[in-house]
Every structure is written in C-alpha cells, then in structure tokens.
Amino acid sequence: MKLKNKVPMLISAAALSIGLFAMPSYADEAPYTVTNGNELDATSYKGFKLFRNWCARCHGTYGQGMVGPNLADSLKVISKEQFYDTVENGKSGSIGSMPAWKANPQVMENRDQLYAYLKARSDGAIGVEKPKKAK
Secondary structure (H helix, E strand, O other): OOHHOOOHHHHHHHHHHHHHHHOOOOOOOOOEEEEOEEEOHHHHHHHHHHHHHOOOHHHHOOOOOOOOOOHHHHHHOOHHHHHHHHHHOOOOOOOOHHHHHHHHOOOOOOOOHHHHHHHHHHHHOEEEEHHHHHO
C-alpha cells in the first residue's frame, strides 16, 4: 500500500483515538463519602448546609422538589458540567425559572460541595433525612 492510500486511514485512526480520550467518564469515583447511613464527609456536609441556605426553598428540604424540580432525579440524567452551568446561569423550564447564581460568590465557590451533597442524594447513598457530619 502506498503512503498516499495510508494517509486517510491514519487520519481516521488519529481522530478516533482523540475522540475516545475526549469522551466523558461516567465511572468516576463518587464525590462523597457516607458512613453509618447518614453521616457525610466534611465536603459533602458543607454542600448540605449550602443547599439548605440557598436551594431548599425551591427544591425541597432534601432536594425532592417543590417549586423547583427534584434534584435527586435530575442528577441521574445531567452531567456535572450541566449542573454547574445551570447553577451559574440559571434555567427556564416548564415549571418556572431558576435564577442565575453567578453573582453569589458563596454559591459559585462551593459548587463542588453542593454537587457532592446532591449526588449522594441522587445515588441513594443517603436517605431523605437530615444528614450528620462524619467525625
């Protein structure tokens, strides 16, 4: 086979290998740790407190949904990046509108903590109860 015939095949192979590395990984480790059924690691517990202060009024005490959607269900179908984008920029939907939080440094600087707490709820690692901070 001449080099001229190999070039398209090499380009295709390179594009495929780059695409494989760019694909999202859904098998990442959980961003939280739960012990004794309802004890969260310090980071996730801070996320619970942030949620309670800023999000619970619309999304329910435990993310089960009220005026806003059920976040435990939502995190089963959206990516972490989509979650971050929605928190930062807000969203309008069939239920109503969520405000953009990009002007709130407390929320924006602690999105990882908020995500960890809600992911623990979404994964069923913690039940519908007030969590405790692990010692």
